[in-house]
Amino acid sequence: MRSARFRGAAAAHPLTPASPRPILRVHPVRPMLCISPPQFDQLAQGVRSRASRRMIAHVEQHFALQARLAGRPAVEALVEACYRQGIALSLNGERDLMCLLSLQLYYGIGVTRDRQFAVFNEILGRDDVATPSARIVRAWREGMAFHDRIAGADGALHRQAIGRLAGRGLQRLAADTTPIDAAGAQALMAELWPEKHAVLAAVEAAATPGLLTQVSAFARQQRIGGPGNARLLLALAWVFGIDFALDPMLPPMSALPAAAATGDRTALAAADAFLQRIVDPTGAA
Structure with a gap:
C-alpha cells in the first residue's frame, strides 16, 4: 500500500486522471504521407x-x-x-x-x-x-x-503499520518458533494494521483468508518452512502487498525469500534497517 505510502503530508490523491486529450482529426489528402514500419516504431x-x-x-x-x-x-x-x-x-x-x-x-x-x-x-x-x-x-x-x-487521507495509518512492523523486527518474527494457525495469523494482521483488518472484515470477508492462501502457496513454491518464516511472509505481504519480494521500490525485500529458506540473517538485517529508514525519514537522507 505504497500508500500515501511514505509521502508525509502530501495530498491524499496526488493523481487525478486527466480528461483524454482531444483527437486531432486529419482529413486525408493526396499525396499522403507514408510512414515506414521502422519510422513508426521510432515514433512509438x-x-x-x-x-x-x-x-x-x-x-x-x-x-x-x-x-x-x-x-x-x-x-x-x-x-x-x-x-x-x-x-x-x-x-x-x-x-x-x-x-x-x-x-x-x-x-x-x-x-x-x-x-x-x-x-x-x-x-x-x-x-x-x-x-x-x-x-x-x-x-x-x-x-x-x-x-x-x-x-487515512494522508496515509498516516499505513505509516503506523510500517512502524509496528519495524518495532516487531523482521529478524525476531523469523526467529519465533511458536506455532501459528489461522487465528494466530488473523491476530498478527490485526496487531500490525488494525484499521485495515477491520475494514476488510466488514467489506470483503474473503480477503484475509485469500491472502493466507496466497502466502502459503508462495512459501511452498519457495520451499520456505517454519512458523517464524510464515509470520515473516504474512507480515510483509500484509503491509506491502503480496509481491513485496518483486517490488523494485522495496530493494532489500527481494533477498528475503532466499534468506528465509536458508536461514541467512544478513538479508533480514538489511530489510530491518530499510524499515527503520522509512519510519525515521530524518535519518534517511
Whole structure:
C-alpha cells in the first residue's frame, strides 16, 4: 500500500486522471504521407520515452521519500513493470498507465492479483465495464476511496503499520518458533494494521483468508518452512502487498525469500534497517 505510502503530508490523491486529450482529426489528402514500419516504431518509442519521464517525475514528486530510499533505477524499473502490466491489461493511454502506476504505489506491484484488494481489483476483469480504459479508471477511483478507509487521507495509518512492523523486527518474527494457525495469523494482521483488518472484515470477508492462501502457496513454491518464516511472509505481504519480494521500490525485500529458506540473517538485517529508514525519514537522507 505504497500508500500515501511514505509521502508525509502530501495530498491524499496526488493523481487525478486527466480528461483524454482531444483527437486531432486529419482529413486525408493526396499525396499522403507514408510512414515506414521502422519510422513508426521510432515514433512509438519516442512517445513512450516521454511518457516514462513524466511517470518517473510523478513518482519522485509525490512519493519522494519512497523514491529517495529506493533510488532512481528502482523508480525506472517500477515504470517499466507498469508498462508490462499495462500491456497485459490492454491499456493503451498514458492516463490509464498513470492510474495503474498509482495503484501499484499505494498497494504494491502485485495489486492486480492481490486477494486483499479484490474489492476493487476485480473490476479489471469485469465484462460489464465496457473498455480496459474504463476498468482501470474505475479501479483507480475505488482503490483511492478504499485507501482512505484503511490508511487515512494522508496515509498516516499505513505509516503506523510500517512502524509496528519495524518495532516487531523482521529478524525476531523469523526467529519465533511458536506455532501459528489461522487465528494466530488473523491476530498478527490485526496487531500490525488494525484499521485495515477491520475494514476488510466488514467489506470483503474473503480477503484475509485469500491472502493466507496466497502466502502459503508462495512459501511452498519457495520451499520456505517454519512458523517464524510464515509470520515473516504474512507480515510483509500484509503491509506491502503480496509481491513485496518483486517490488523494485522495496530493494532489500527481494533477498528475503532466499534468506528465509536458508536461514541467512544478513538479508533480514538489511530489510530491518530499510524499515527503520522509512519510519525515521530524518535519518534517511
